[in-house]
Amino acid sequence: MTNDTRDTCNRADNLNDPENAYTLSPLQAGPPCCDPEPLLSVENLSLHYADKIALENISLDIYRGCITALIGPSGCGKTSFLSSLNRLTDMIPGCRVSGSIRFDGLNVRSPDLDVQGLRRDIGMIFQKPVPFPLSIRRNIELPLREHGMRGQAEINDRLQEVLRDVGLWEEVKDRLEAPAQALSGGQQQRLCIARALALQPKVLLMDEPCSALDPIASAVVEDLIKRLQGRYTIVIVTHNLAQARRIANYAALFWMQERGGRLIEFGRCQQVFEAPAHHLTAAYVSGRRG
Ligand SMILES: Nc1ncnc2c1ncn2[C@@H]1O[C@H](COP(=O)(O)OP(=O)(O)OP(=O)(O)O)[C@@H](O)[C@H]1O
DSSP states (O other): OOHHHHHHHHHHHTOOOGGGOOOOOOOOOOOOSOSOOEEEEEEEEEEEETTEEEEEEEEEEEETTOEEEEEOSTTSSHHHHHHHHTTGGGGSTTEEEEEEEEETTEETTOTTSOHHHHHHHEEEEOSSOOOOSSBHHHHHHHHHHHTTOOOHHHHHHHHHHHHHHTTOHHHHTTOTTSBGGGSOHHHHHHHHHHHHHHTOOSEEEEESTTTTSOHHHHHHHHHHHHHHBTTBEEEEEOSOHHHHHHHOSEEEEEEEETTEEEEEEEEEHHHHHHSOSSHHHHHHHTTSOO
16 A cells, blocks of 8 residues: 555544545555656537537647546536536537547547447546435446446446445445435445446546535545546546645646637646646636636
């Protein structure tokens, strides 16, 4: 276990709310995030909702194994950007995307792309936890079966593995048949993360995953996200700048301008927060704007 991982576990162990007690098993730390290699490359991405432009000419690389935080005032297009990466935008009537998105060599925008496969590789976690109205077990089992896993032993192994990864196993192992909606908000969010992890994605997109949670549950989910760094490539939208500073390797500031949301600045998190290159970034991270 690395020092980093140990620190995280200690912090989590200290949480004294039994409802949210964080029962982690050791998780293998991923490779250090120090060699920026793009896993997702976005070039000149623009996005319209009918005749309204939401994003204009966004070019951004998302680095493998790293956590990238998307920050910026409300309405500047962060969620729209996130949704375009695994083509959830296909499901929004009137939404048009142009530009290039490449994922691990694939053209994400190709009409021939296996979109179901893309969404298996690039999972999404939403602001409000959305477990299926099924048992805890079925929440993990269902997507595995939908994606072709048949053997019950293999399913049980994966179920246990991902529930351990998110620190839920000890909390739920004796009530796997209970409804997922009976879990606390923080537990539901960790179940949703486990459900995404069950499909062994390469990328996790997270849209304000802690904002609907109380502070303790939020800290638990934040610790979990930090611990997933290295094993997964994570893109997280957050309005919590302190959280972005704590967990992200890279930060991207979006800003609404006359013709849609624009990317104002992208860089290593420390640089963006401590030595921003753009005056809007300086104003936003200091709380003077936004
Ligand atoms: N389905 C939609 N149909 C029409 N307009 C939309 C739709 N979704 C978002 N928009 C508009 O696109 C713009 C960007 O929205 P988006 O949710 O991507 O911004 P955001 O930065 O994520 O905002 P927030 O931080 O408040 O979640 C906003 O003006 C929003 O009203």
